[in-house]
Amino acid sequence: MMQDDPDPDAIASALALRTLLGRTKAAAPIATFGTITRPENRAMTRILDIDVEEIKAHAIDEYDMVAMVDTQPSFFEEAFGEVDLVIDHHPEETPTRAHLRDIRPAWGATSTIMTEYLRAADVKITQRLATALLYGIKTDTLHLERGATRADLEAFAYLHPRANHSALRRIERPELPNEALDVLALGIARRQLTHGVVFSHLGPVAYPELVAQFAEFFLQIEGAEWSVVSGTVNGELHISVRNVGYVRAAGDVVRRAFGEVGRAGGHRAMAKAVIRLRDWQARVGEPAGDALRQAIVARFLQALRS
Numbered sequence: 001m002m003q004d005d006p007d008p009d010a011i012a013s014a015l016a017l018r019t020l021l022g023r024t025k026a027a028a029p030i031a032t033f034g035t036i037t038r039p040e041n042r043a044m045t046r047i048l049d050i051d052v053e054e055i056k057a058h059a060i061d062e063y064d065m066v067a068m069v070d071t072q073p074s075f076f077e078e079a080f081g082e083v084d085l086v087i088d089h090h091p092e093e094t095p096t097r098a099h100l101r102d103i104r105p106a107w108g109a110t111s112t113i114m115t116e117y118l119r120a121a122d123v124k125i126t127q128r129l130a131t132a133l134l135y136g137i138k139t140d141t142l143h144l145e146r147g148a149t150r151a152d153l154e155a156f157a158y159l160h161p162r163a164n165h166s167a168l169r170r171i172e173r174p175e176l177p178n179e180a181l182d183v184l185a186l187g188i189a190r191r192q193l194t195h196g197v198v199f200s201h202l203g204p205v206a207y208p209e210l211v212a213q214f215a216e217f218f219l220q221i222e223g224a225e226w227s228v229v230s231g232t233v234n235g236e237l238h239i240s241v242r243n244v245g246y247v248r249a250a251g252d253v254v255r256r257a258f259g260e261v262g263r264a265g266g267h268r269a270m271a272k273a274v275i276r277l278r279d280w281q282a283r284v285g286e287p288a289g290d291a292l293r294q295a296i297v298a299r300f301l302q303a304l305r306s
């Protein structure tokens, strides 16, 4: 089991645990109650061919044992009895009930702990697994700049020569289709920076991840603490929100701004809303052009101030 929106550290740790236990993907599925949303994380599972199953809470009963990596039972809304194994590096909020537990809050990444286990058990670390674990450590420690310990550096140094660096590059810098640059050009031309928020409506986009990708990009604009990028695809309006991290939680603001017209939510620094265009039409107004742009700006700024 991983958290609801699994990150690379969780995904790599799950793959490592399965390898350590010598299980197949049928015998030990890697599961989440949520969905992987971040484009880089989706790219990781696709490029490294890691199967992540999205399961419902009651499906847990079908398994003989539950192991958690990079998370703890108390982090879930769903109630777990005693789980079998917890390996994590987050501080405990409440004491963890597990048959076996290895929680090391000082460690920068669960991937580091898993690398130590694999090495101690003399299990072969394939290039694919090394790539996943290296990426897990990189992302959780911001390229070893945040919270990395000697253990993280040692695991990093061990994994680095064993990893596939061209695969890593493709994961970290998702390829942009040529046509996406025309969409980006339009988005740049139409951007609007107001009260520390940069807004851009891209219009129709080929796939939803582009909206998230450009939201990351627009956050780099000088003076922007927030970026709010929107686009339409498959009869839906997708709005991706990013912030610099020390401001209000993005998920709260997005829920407040768009929660009543569609699905909306997220985390501290990233959030998104997905709204059917006909719901927007029925409850807000014209789902295109200036009317749409102005409504997004007005709703977001109001939610931010309230």
Ligand SMILES: [Mn+2]
Binding pocket: 009, 010, 070, 089, 108, 109, 110, 140
């Ligand atoms: Mn982690």
